[in-house]
Amino acid sequence: MSGRSARGAGRAAAPGPAAGRDGGYPGGMPEPRTFRDEPVSFVRRSGRMSEAQERAFAELAGFYVLDVPRDVAWTSVHPEARLDPAAAYGREAPLTVEVGSGQGHAIVAAAGAHPGRDFLAVEVFRAGLARTMLDADREGVRNLRLVEANAPEVLATYLPAGAADEVWIFFPDPWHKKRHTKRRLVRPGFGATAGAAIRDGGVLRLATDWEDYALQMREVLDEAPEFERAFEGEWAERFDGRVMTAFERKGIAKGRDIRDLTYRRVPRG
Numbered sequence: 001m002s003g004r005s006a007r008g009a010g011r012a013a014a015p016g017p018a019a020g021r022d023g024g025y026p027g028g029m030p031e032p033r034t035f036r037d038e039p040v041s042f043v044r045r046s047g048r049m050s051e052a053q054e055r056a057f058a059e060l061a062g063f064y065v066l067d068v069p070r071d072v073a074w075t076s077v078h079p080e081a082r083l084d085p086a087a088a089y090g091r092e093a094p095l096t097v098e099v100g101s102g103q104g105h106a107i108v109a110a111a112g113a114h115p116g117r118d119f120l121a122v123e124v125f126r127a128g129l130a131r132t133m134l135d136a137d138r139e140g141v142r143n144l145r146l147v148e149a150n151a152p153e154v155l156a157t158y159l160p161a162g163a164a165d166e167v168w169i170f171f172p173d174p175w176h177k178k179r180h181t182k183r184r185l186v187r188p189g190f191g192a193t194a195g196a197a198i199r200d201g202g203v204l205r206l207a208t209d210w211e212d213y214a215l216q217m218r219e220v221l222d223e224a225p226e227f228e229r230a231f232e233g234e235w236a237e238r239f240d241g242r243v244m245t246a247f248e249r250k251g252i253a254k255g256r257d258i259r260d261l262t263y264r265r266v267p268r269g
């Protein structure tokens with residue numbers, strides 16, 4: 001894909017680009033600890049943003065970052081806020097949503113490789129969002145937008161029902177200590193959350209290098225009435241649209257097996 005830079009382009013500027021300088025949340029809003037009385041799957045990461053990252057927010061967020069009305073915390077989404085995909089992307093096209101997109105390597109590569117599709121990166125890590133915008137701009141990727149928000153809220157309410165053709169969750173934080181597993185993103189009830197966003201027949205793709213999290217994902221989604229397995233045998237084939245990220249490389253280096261899972265959205269009644 002090619003074209004002019006997205007610097008300074010776009011819709012209304014995204015909120016408070018410089019305000020997260022210390023890694024905190026803009027607007028003095030509180031850090032979220034829970035959503036609907038359940039713990040969120042992330043903790044705030046401290047550390048200053050680099051100058052380049054700050055510049056990315058100042059110059060590129062207006063084009064790439066969707067301006068989401070907030071609820072109780074900076075990473076929350078107001079329950080009445082709804083994405084209008086046609087307005088956000090300027091067209092209608094199948095939408096892939098990546099939850100926890102990290103540095104954006106997978107989604108920027110996919111958006112560049114599939115100009116006929118639209119992509120949405122959902123992430124709470126500001127430096128990762130900045131990296132994603134810088135790479136997308138350098139590659140001339142325009143069919144990508146970013147949301148800085150807690151993913152379950154994005155899936156459950158911000159996306160209109162059935163708006164996503166695919167949802168990807170690659171190497172979500174494993175929360176591997178026994179006392180922390182309740183913070184995992186894919187936990188009982190997640191089928192309904194993801195199932196709200198995915199169209200009938202659409203696909204949910206997951207990958208992890210933690211065996212017991214892979215088992216938990218499979219158990220949760222096997223039991224979810226919204227989904228059916230789209231793989232035979234124990235695990236899915238490696239999704240060939242998934243680029244190798246540092247998290248996958250680290251898992252392999254530590255001798256862990258990488259497990260993919262693929263589920264299909266069962267048609268709504």
Ligand SMILES: C[S@@+](CC[C@H](N)C(=O)[O-])C[C@H]1O[C@@H](n2cnc3c(N)ncnc32)[C@H](O)[C@@H]1O
Binds near residue numbers: 101122149170173245
């Ligand atoms: C281990 S990293 C993996 C990043 C990327 N998928 C990859 O494979 O390189 C998990 C990412 O998920 C993000 N994350 C965790 N919980 C989230 C949530 N509830 N909403 C949005 N992002 C979340 C974290 O900030 C982190 O960047």
